Amino acid sequence: MSLEMNQDTRLESNGVRLERTYQRFMLGQRWEHALLILSVTVLLLTGLPQKYRAAMWSQQILATPERLDLIRQIHHIAAIVLIIEVVYHLFHNLYLLFGRRLPEDIFPTWQDVRDAWQMFKYLLFLTKEKPAAGKYNFEQKFTYWFIFLILGMMGLTGLIIWFPLVVTNFLPGGIVPAAKLTHSTEAIVTAIFIIIWHFYHVHIERLNLSIFTGRLSEQEMRKYHAAEYAHLTVEVRDTTEEESGRDAS
């Protein structure tokens, strides 16, 4: 599946496989991601037939008004699930951030711009060094914030076309067809983004299942999150001399 082989398996001389792993995602975050997959999949599956209504396959799915209503209801339920998830995510993480219980790794920094530039040079064979990433590399941050923006737009425009009568109470009517167009087009951007960008980075470039397992191996940490790894191991070295001694070997 992945282009790179899993190289973190090391056989000690006694044949016992030792693998040091690092926590990457908390259990809650992994459940949130599962919910995200579920709701977005349902939304795309029920939304795309509505968008491509002129196509034969779509008309076979939406053959009767009852079916259309059913599909719209499923779409709305999945949308409510996703909205609740996003609102929970937002408030929960803001709460953690303000309580200093969540590091600010996910926020974009100037370092990300420099990393992106270096990556670009690396891809053009102008440098041999890949940027050393922190907990989230610039691509992962981009993915997060892009999806964040898309979900925001989809939620907002979806609610506008769901409740046009309410919206036109205080906003101009033209916002409704504009929201419909945005919702329908942005859905395609979402699908393309997930399939091309996200699937490539987590399945093809390397198989990264940490969002499900919650952990990354030491090898993966060293290779893909060098800065984070250095940061963590320095902390470890500071506290337990013995551990760091073993790590360095």
Added chain:
Amino acid sequence: MHHSRAIMRTLFGALAVLFAIWSLVVSVVSAAPFSQDVEPTQGASESAQEETPINLSIGDDTCLECHGQPGLTMELENGEVLDLFVPPQEHAGSVHGEKGYACVQCHTTVGDYPHTKFSALDQRDVTLQLNAVCQRCHPGEFELTQDSAHATAFNAGNHEAAVCSDCHTAHDVRRLTNPDTGELTPDARLWIPQTCARCHSAIYNKYLDSVHGATLIGTENTDVPTCIDCHGVHNIEDPTTAAFRLNSPQICANCHTNPEIMDKYGVSTNVLNTYVADFHGTSVVLFEPETPDAEINKPVCFDCHGVHEIAWVDDPIKGLHVRQNLLTRCQVCHPDATDNFPDAWLSHYIPSPDNNALVYYVDLFYKILIPVVIGGMAVLVSMDAGRTLLDRYRSRKVKEQVELVEDVKQPLPDQSKSGAEESEVEHE
């Protein structure tokens, strides 16, 4: 032209002779007596008879001796009095009279004189009895009428439902089509609403005030639809079914997407595609292929524009260009609609900087964004994949070399060390 006519005539003549021989053979074989009251002018010989009038046993003059006298009447079984007077010029001036058809070709039971006694329950029974003869020469049209809403109503017991002569009249049957093109004559188009109005007068009055009716009757402009352009001619469909409703936008589109008609009046031909692209039309056209009889609560053209009373768009009371009128229309289905709400509907405009600018610019934005996103991602991802594959290939080569060197140095290579070295090499 004359040549081909002569050939046609010969052909039809030959056909007629063949038919006569065939029917003779058949009747002789079946040993049935040759029926006297079956006319020699029937079926396949119709065209031949047009060209070469057949000697009839009774000419129209014979009929008119009695029926040309005003005041000739008879009493029907229910006591109604049937007027038997036929003004001679009425039939003579009709399309049938022009072609030389004789009374007895339709009144087939009266071949002898004095003819057999005619009896009927009432006036309507007279019409119905005599109406059956039309299909002898016009079987195609008659067949079509059997699928019509009139036939359905008739079969359901409403004997007032229109039959042929209710629309075409009995004796004064007018020519409606141009014999060369087969198209309706402009005069016929003007007559149609009056014909339907004989029964559907309430609808006719609405039509009179509509943009179509007022134009047809007021200015004799035959570009506008008459009744039959929407309802059909002989197989007039029941317009109250779900299937009719679902398909009705196509009826309007027949003319309203035709630039030959619309350009003359500066009317947009984008009404159908903009309707289909917008909220309501999207749902309406969705079910057409799979469930053409789906019940829908989404509006079709006539829900907003009216059925027979379609107004000019700028009509102060009904016109949908008048904002308040449009809002009133919206509120029929969306009772809570407020002033801003009608703008949620694009009003059949294709978004442009002048109309629905927001939609236009959002569309423009995505027309740029989508290729950039797809293209950018595709380029970056393929570059990344290329570089990753290349690195992997290189590191494998280096690894092989390292293993080779270590094989020479050490008989037992330490796996963990070679792994570490390999990753160092990679990050070089």
